[in-house]
Amino acid sequence: MSAAVTTMHYAIVPLFCLVLSAADWPQFRGPNGAGVADDSPLPVKFSTKKNVAWKTTVPPGHSSPVLTATHIFLTAAENEKLLTLCLDRASGKIIWRREAPRPRKESFQPTNSPASPSPVTDGQNVYVFFGDFGLISYSADGTERWKLPLGPFNNGNGHGSSPILAGKMVVLICDQDTDSYLLAVDQVTGKVRWKTPRPDSTRGYATPALYQPKDGPAELLVPGAFQVVSYSLSTGERLWWIRGMAWQLKSVPLIDGDVIYVSGWETGGDTQQPPDVLTWQEALDKYDSNHDGRISRAEGPFKNEDSFRDTDLDGNGLVDEREWNFYCARRTAQNNIVAIRAGGKGDVTNTHVLWRFRKSIPNVPSPLLYRDVLFLIKEGGIFTSLDPKTGVVFKQARLTDALGQYWSSPVAGDGKIYVSNQEGKVTVLKAAAHWEILAINDLDDEIFATPAIDQGRIYLRTRGTLYCFAGL
Numbered sequence: 102m103s104a105a106v107t108t109m110h111y112a113i114v115p116l117f118c119l120v121l122s123a124a125d126w127p128q129f130r131g132p133n134g135a136g137v138a139d140d141s142p143l144p145v146k147f148s149t150k151k152n153v154a155w156k157t158t159v160p161p162g163h164s165s166p167v168l169t170a171t172h173i174f175l176t177a178a179e180n181e182k183l184l185t186l187c188l189d190r191a192s193g194k195i196i197w198r199r200e201a202p203r204p205r206k207e208s209f210q211p212t213n214s215p216a217s218p219s220p221v222t223d224g225q226n227v228y229v230f231f232g233d234f235g236l237i238s239y240s241a242d243g244t245e246r247w248k249l250p251l252g253p254f255n256n257g258n259g260h261g262s263s264p265i266l267a268g269k270m271v272v273l274i275c276d277q278d279t280d281s282y283l284l285a286v287d288q289v290t291g292k293v294r295w296k297t298p299r300p301d302s303t304r305g306y307a308t309p310a311l312y313q314p315k316d317g318p319a320e321l322l323v324p325g326a327f328q329v330v331s332y333s334l335s336t337g338e339r340l341w342w343i344r345g346m347a348w349q350l351k352s353v354p355l356i357d358g359d360v361i362y363v364s365g366w367e368t369g370g371d372t373q374q375p376p377d378v379l380t381w382q383e384a385l386d387k388y389d390s391n392h393d394g395r396i397s398r399a400e401g402p403f404k405n406e407d408s409f410r411d412t413d414l415d416g417n418g419l420v421d422e423r424e425w426n427f428y429c430a431r432r433t434a435q436n437n438i439v440a441i442r443a444g445g446k447g448d449v450t451n452t453h454v455l456w457r458f459r460k461s462i463p464n465v466p467s468p469l470l471y472r473d474v475l476f477l478i479k480e481g482g483i484f485t486s487l488d489p490k491t492g493v494v495f496k497q498a499r500l501t502d503a504l505g506q507y508w509s510s511p512v513a514g515d516g517k518i519y520v521s522n523q524e525g526k527v528t529v530l531k532a533a534a535h536w537e538i539l540a541i542n543d544l545d546d547e548i549f550a551t552p553a554i555d556q557g558r559i560y561l562r563t564r565g566t567l568y569c570f571a572g573l
Contacts (some may be wrong), residue, residue, distance in 0.1 A: 145559075474486050482528075
C-alpha cells in the first residue's frame with residue numbers, strides 16, 4: 102500500500118459530500134457526480150428563443166455550472182485572465198466576477214481550456230481550481246476566503262479534474278505524468294489535511310466520488326491510469342483497487358449501493374488481443390545499445406515522435422524503468438466500462454469485477470445510471486443502454502441527426518435524458534431500456550460543459566452563453 106503523507110490531523114466527520122443543506126447541484130454533474138435531478142417537469146423542446154427563462158453572455162470556458170438555492174457559479178478564461186463568476190439564479194444577472202492569479206500558462210490541447218474544472222459549493226461558499234494556479238475559495242458575496250497555490254503540473258493536455266467536498270474537506274485529483282497525488286484540503290482554512298502520492302498513475306482527468314459503506318468509514322473512489330483505486334476519506338490511505346482500465350480516465354464513478362461503475366477509453370485500447378510486452382530487463386537487453394540503463398528515441402521501438410513523447414513522462418529524452426512500465430501498460434490497456442463490487446483489501450481485480458463491456462465506450466462523457474438502466478454516449482452519436490446487473494446491451498444506435506464529438510456528459514430528470522454534442526445539438530431522449538428520441542434542439546454554438554438540472558430548469562452553457570430553460 103502507498104502511504105499517505107499526513108501533514109495535519111483533525112477529527113474527520115464521515116459524511117457524504119452530498120449533505121450540503123442549501124446546495125441543489127453542488128458540483129460537476131450534480132450530487133456525487135451522478136447526473137440525476139429530481140422529477141420536476143422538464144422541457145423537451147428549446148432553442149435560443151424557445152422556452153428560455155433567461156440567457157446571459159459569459160466568457161468562454163469548459164467548466165459546468167453549479168447551483169445553490171440562489172446562486173450559480175462557474176469559471177472562465179478571458180483575455181488570459183482566470184475568472185470565477187457568480188450569477189443570480191432567478192435572473193441570470195452576473196453578481197460578481199473575481200480574477201485568480203496566473204503565475205504560469207501550462208499547455209493544453211485545443212479541445213480543453215484553462216477553465217475546464219468545474220467549481221464546487223457548500224451552498225454558500227464556492228471552491229474553484231485552475232491548473233495554472235491552484236485552489237481558491239470565495240464566499241457568497243465574492244470575498245476571498247483562502248487560496249492555495251499548487252503545481253506547476255506536468256499534464257500535457259491540461260487539467261480537467263474537478264474538486265468535490267467530502268468530510269469538511271475539498272478533495273482534488275492531481276494526476277499528471279510525474280508526481281501524481283490525491284489532495285484533501287480543509288474546507289474552512291485551506292490548509293492541507295493530507296496528500297497521498299499516486300506513483301502508479303499518470304495524466305488523468307477524472308473527478309472522484311464518495312462511497313459510504315453500510316458498515317465502516319467513507320471512501321474516495323478515484324479513477325486513474327489503468328486502474329480504479331479506493332482511498333480512506335479520513336487519512337488518504339490506499340485501501341483496494343482493480344486493474345484493467347484504459348490510460349487517461351475521465352469518468353466520474355457511479356455508485357449504486359455497493360456496486361460501482363467506471364468507464365475508460367483511450368487510443369489503442371480497442372484491440373482484441375493485446376501485444377506481448379517485454380520486461381524492463383528484456384527491453385534493456387534488446388534496445389539499450391549504449392548500455393546506459395535507459396532507452397532513447399533512436400534506440401527504442403517507438404513508432405513516432407508522439408509515441409515517444411507520451412512515453413518520456415519527465416521529458417528528459419530518455420525512458421527509464423517506470424516510463425517503460427507505463428508504455429507497456431498503455432499498449433495492453435483495454436477500453437471498457439466495468440462494474441465493481443466495492444470493498445476488500447489490496448488488488449481485488451480477480452474477485453470484485455462483476456462484468457466488463459468493451460464496445461463503443463465513450464472517451465470523455467461519463468456513463469449515466471438512471472431508472473435501473475446504464476446509458477453511454479460516444480463520439481459519432483452512438484447511444485447505448487445496458488443492463489447494469491449484467492452489462493448486456495438493451496439497445497445501441499446512432500443519434501442520426503446529432504453526430505459529431507461529445508465532451509459533455511449525459512444528465513437526466515423527469516424521465517428524460519439530455520445529451521449535448523460539440524456542435525450545440527442537445528438530444529432529449531425518453532429514459533428507458535429501449536430509449537426513444539423525443540427532440541433534437543440546436544443552440545447554434547459549441548457545447549463542452551455538462552448541464553445542471555434542478556426544480557424544472559435546465560442550466561446549459563455554450564461557448565458564449567449560459568441559458569436557463571424552463572417550460573414544456
